[in-house]
Amino acid sequence: MNAPHMDLDEFRRAGHAVVDWIADYWTTLHQRPVTSADPPGTVAEALPGSPPATGGEPVEAFLADLDAIVLPGLTHWQHPGFFGYFPANTSGPSLLGDLVSSGLGVQGMMWATSPACTELETVMMDWLAELLDLPPRFSSTGSGGGVIQDSASSATLVATLAALHRASGGRWRGAGIDRRYRAYTSVHGHSSIEKAARIAGLGADGVRALDVDPDTQALRPDALRAAIEADLAAGDVPAIVVATIGTTSTTAIDPVAEIGAICAEYGIWLHVDAAYAGAAAVCPELRWSHAGLEYADSYCFDPHKWLLTGFDCDAFWVADRSELVEALTVLPEYMRNAASESGAVLDYRDWQVPLGRRFRALKLWFVLRWYGVEGLRAHIRSGVALAARFADHVRADDRFELAAAHPFSLVCFRLRADDDTNAELLASVNATGRAHLTHTRVAGRYILRLAVGSPQTTEAHIDETWTLLAEAADKLLTR
Known part of the structure; x- marks a missing residue:
């Protein structure tokens, strides 16, 4: 039956x-x-x-x-002892918003297919821009505006496509163009930058991964300028620079103002990837990390990382939405409608790679209304304080050392021992099931990463994790 x-x-x-x-x-x-x-x-x-x-x-x-x-x-991933990668935390309000979205079953590809889906998203992106104190050029009331992508990877891809459209004078069609187009980022730029370049047709060597300052691990503006000059001399076309606020390995902050001035000088699209650390800008005392953002042609961060909004939800803004729309619009007859042709509405299908769109703005609306500005600031400040507490533990133990600055809620550290011993330390702690950390390499050295983000994490969880590390270090160093 x-x-x-x-x-x-x-x-x-x-x-x-x-x-x-x-x-x-x-x-x-x-x-x-x-x-x-x-x-x-x-x-x-x-x-x-x-x-x-x-x-x-x-x-x-x-x-x-x-x-x-x-x-x-x-x-x-919601466990109070999960400290791996970057957080991807949700919350009750976010889950309820997702539930409503699923119940409504809206397909929001165009304004005409569900006006409220589009208009609520536009307003939420303007709310977020105000919350982060983004430059006015990103507001939908002017020539810019924001849209929700599934991830920062997609944001980087559409920024790359828009940049290529601009750099080629609208002629970009991927393979077959008679000149090489270039993308630039630091050696710590996210892997999605290379993937975006491959998808866009720049080839496996389309991204120039540039040197960083050995102390700050941030992109060196002089290295950027030299690479641009070399490519111009070779007849190549510099198309896009991706600067990062909060790199994945160490949360290094690229000097956006200096990079932006170079991009303005050469007419290159500047995309700023703040996938994790962008959430920190809800706190006025952390907005120094966004200095120079007025130069950016596009910017993104992930509320689904550190702002209590469940995956997937990347907030992506452009300073001139017409460039993005021109690069991505494909308009078959069956999509034509009076509202779109009037020019009075936004059709977010033209701001992304897929056609279809979920009603993701609902969970963002629920989160912003439940927590409010002060509640979100309290959450970010709690993560920063817990990371500082862990860093204090590291500094107080001569066997360990900090491996990078920790302006946000990620702490990079290592045992003063060889790489194999540090790898054993990580495996030993993770095997307890009480905490989970991940690792990276900086200047060739094996580094442990502890990223705070869960709303359930307390000082007790930080202290317990430190105890696990200290006890494991005892065993490794005395064997």
């Missing part, structure tokens, strides 16, 4: 059960190991080999399998 559609009473009952399950999960999260110890294939082997011939299973059975099969195989 085929299962009927879920009626509204069943949906209401099941929905309550799912919300209760999530609340219970969050309540017990600190009791779970941060990462799974199961070998590869464990989850797949626990699942049936074929889909059910008939449906109608009760929701309780779904939830039981979540507990038995899925949870043991997860890395728990």
